[in-house]
Amino acid sequence: MENYKGGCLCGSVRFELNEPPIWISACHCGTCRKRTGSDYGVSVVVDQSGVKEFTGRTKTHTRTGDSGKDVIYEFCPECGATVRWHIMLAPGRQAFAAGAFDDMSWMAILGEMYTAEAAPWGPLGCDAARPGPPDDDWRAALIEKTKMALGGAP
Ligand SMILES: [Zn+2]
Numbered sequence: 252m253e254n255y256k257g258g259c260l261c262g263s264v265r266f267e268l269n270e271p272p273i274w275i276s277a278c279h280c281g282t283c284r285k286r287t288g289s290d291y292g293v294s295v296v297v298d299q300s301g302v303k304e305f306t307g308r309t310k311t312h313t314r315t316g317d318s319g320k321d322v323i324y325e326f327c328p329e330c331g332a333t334v335r336w337h338i339m340l341a342p343g344r345q346a347f348a349a350g351a352f353d354d355m356s357w358m359a360i361l362g363e364m365y366t367a368e369a370a371p372w373g374p375l376g377c378d379a380a381r382p383g384p385p386d387d388d389w390r391a392a393l394i395e396k397t398k399m400a401l402g403g404a405p
Pocket residue numbers: 259260261262263264327328329330331332
C-alpha cells in the first residue's frame with residue numbers, strides 16, 4: 252500500500268487518503284503561481300470518499316475561478332502551508348497539494364494546464380497539456396492515464 256499520508260509544514264494539519272487519486276495535474280495559472288511562490292501548483296484530486304482522515308484547524312481563502320465558480324483554499328494558520336482546496340465546479344471532489352504528502356515517490360503527473368502562462372522553465376512536457384483551462388477531453392484522458400499509471404480509483 253502506498254503512503255497516502257501528508258500534512259502541512261508544521262504538522263498541525265494532517266490527512267490520509269484511502270485510495271489512489273483520480274488524477275494528478277500541474278497548473279501554471281497565475282493563481283497557482285502566487286499561491287505556491289513557484290511556477291506551478293500540483294493538484295492531487297480525489298473523490299470525497301477517498302479521504303480517510305483530515306485533522307487540524309485550517310483557515311480558508313476563497314477565490315472565484317475562471318469558470319465563475321469559487322475555489323476554497325485551506326491553509327494552516329500556524330505555518331501558512333496550503334494543504335487542500337475545494338473546487339465548486341466539482342463539488343464531490345477535493346484537491347490536495349502534492350508537496351504536502353510525506354512521500355511523493357508514487358506520484359505521476361500526467362497532465363498540465365495553463366501552459367501558455369507558464370514561465371519559460373515551467374512546462375513539464377505532459378502529453379495531456381492545455382494552453383488554458385481544462386476541458387472534458389483533457390480530464391477524460393488524464394483519468395485514463397492515471398488509472399494505468401497508479402492502478403487507480405474507479
Ligand atoms: Zn502548519
